[in-house]
Amino acid sequence: MEKAADSFMETRYYPLFVSLDERLCLVVGGGSVGERKIRTLLRFGAKVLLVSTECTPWLKAQHEGGNIHLLGDVYDKNLLHGVDLVFAATSDKALNERIANDAHSLRVWCNMATDPEKGSFIVPSVFEQGPLTIAISTGGLSPAVARQIREKLEDQFGREWAIMLSFMGLLRKAIQSKGLKSDQNQLIFREMARLPLIGWIQNNQRDQAFQAIYDICGSWIGWDELTQLWNEAWNPYSSSSLPSLTASEPSDI
Numbered sequence: 001m002e003k004a005a006d007s008f009m010e011t012r013y014y015p016l017f018v019s020l021d022e023r024l025c026l027v028v029g030g031g032s033v034g035e036r037k038i039r040t041l042l043r044f045g046a047k048v049l050l051v052s053t054e055c056t057p058w059l060k061a062q063h064e065g066g067n068i069h070l071l072g073d074v075y076d077k078n079l080l081h082g083v084d085l086v087f088a089a090t091s092d093k094a095l096n097e098r099i100a101n102d103a104h105s106l107r108v109w110c111n112m113a114t115d116p117e118k119g120s121f122i123v124p125s126v127f128e129q130g131p132l133t134i135a136i137s138t139g140g141l142s143p144a145v146a147r148q149i150r151e152k153l154e155d156q157f158g159r160e161w162a163i164m165l166s167f168m169g170l171l172r173k174a175i176q177s178k179g180l181k182s183d184q185n186q187l188i189f190r191e192m193a194r195l196p197l198i199g200w201i202q203n204n205q206r207d208q209a210f211q212a213i214y215d216i217c218g219s220w221i222g223w224d225e226l227t228q229l230w231n232e233a234w235n236p237y238s239s240s241s242l243p244s245l246t247a248s249e250p251s252d253i
């Protein structure tokens with residue numbers, strides 16, 4: 001099937017979680033879209049360079065605080081050298097298109113605000129709950145719906161998910177250190193993932209959770225070790241910072 005370059009429907013966007021730690025991201029355009037993209041980029045540890053004729057007050061403050069680098073108000077193709085991602089976020093459609101073309105010729109990944117299909121990646125709606133990251137895309141069809149889905153999921157995935165995942169991560173490491181065969185590990189982890197841990201965490205039913213986990217892997221993990229891992233997983237979420245949970249913090253068995 002021939003690909004229509006101007007159609008979102010024809011583009012299959014490959015979802016990917018990339019590390020932006022210390023990566024250079026050039027944003028051209030410091031209006032509301034540029035600001036939104038930069039807020040997310042900074043949250044994920046990118047180094048942000050900005051070119052814009054005007055900047056929002058928040059972006060000015062970021063520049064003054066040394067959190068982003070302002071490279072002036074004139075875009076030039078040479079600025080793309082050494083850059084990992086570029087965001088063409090000006091209100092000047094022709095300039096955005098030029099940036100997308102330059103990026104294409106230099107093989108720099110480009111997000112394009114005015115004609116997104118002319119860029120090479122789009123940005124999903126994202127939220128994090130501890131180690132859990134949920135990213136939503138409508139393939140560019142409706143960013144407003146992507147946002148609505150994010151808001152719904154945010155209500156659904158509260159702090160108990162962060163605690164559960166931290167605990168599962170610790171438990172997984174502990175079991176992996178016991179030197180079992182990988183198919184045995186796999187069986188254990190799959191069985192544990194089926195347990196209703198979320199409900200037990202929400203209701204602080206630690207004994208129930210321990211008993212069920214013990215039934216699965218009690219031959220390798222002792223009760224004391226389980227207690228230690230459970231407490232470690234709960235530690236960052238003391239009852240004061242966990243308003244969505246009704247249960248109190250776990251006490252020692």
Ligand SMILES: C[C@@]1(CC(=O)O)C2=NC(=C\c3[nH]c(c(CCC(=O)O)c3CC(=O)O)Cc3[nH]c(c(CC(=O)O)c3CCC(=O)O)/C=C3\N/C(=C\2)[C@@H](CCC(=O)O)[C@]3(C)CC(=O)O)/[C@H]1CCC(=O)O
Pocket residue numbers: 036037040111112113114115116121122123124125126136137138139140141142143144145146147150
């Ligand atoms: C998810 C999010 C991430 C972020 O930007 O950080 C994001 N847009 C967000 C919000 C949002 N953007 C717009 C509205 C107004 C309502 C509406 O138009 O629907 C709202 C809603 C709001 O603000 O409430 C307007 C808009 N957006 C694009 C165009 C141009 C076009 O479609 O041609 C226009 C029209 C401009 C005009 O009409 O002039 C294009 C894109 N916006 C994308 C991402 C990519 C596709 C994502 C996907 O696959 O769904 C894509 C394709 C390219 C890109 O930018 O990467 C963020 C939600 C953050 C959150 O979770 O709250």
Ligand SMILES: NC(=O)c1ccc[n+]([C@@H]2O[C@H](COP(=O)([O-])OP(=O)(O)OC[C@H]3O[C@@H](n4cnc5c(N)ncnc54)[C@H](O)[C@@H]3O)[C@@H](O)[C@H]2O)c1
Pocket residue numbers: 028029030031032033034051052053054055056073074075089090091092095112113114143
């Ligand atoms: N992709 C998205 O998520 C999304 C969302 C809303 C709007 N848009 C589109 O993106 C464009 C930007 O939206 P906005 O709300 O940020 O607009 P805006 O007017 O708030 O900001 C535009 C920015 O671009 C800068 N700019 C304009 N011409 C420039 C040039 N030649 N060189 C350097 N900087 C220049 C301006 O100084 C300003 O800071 C709009 O035209 C809109 O169609 C995209």
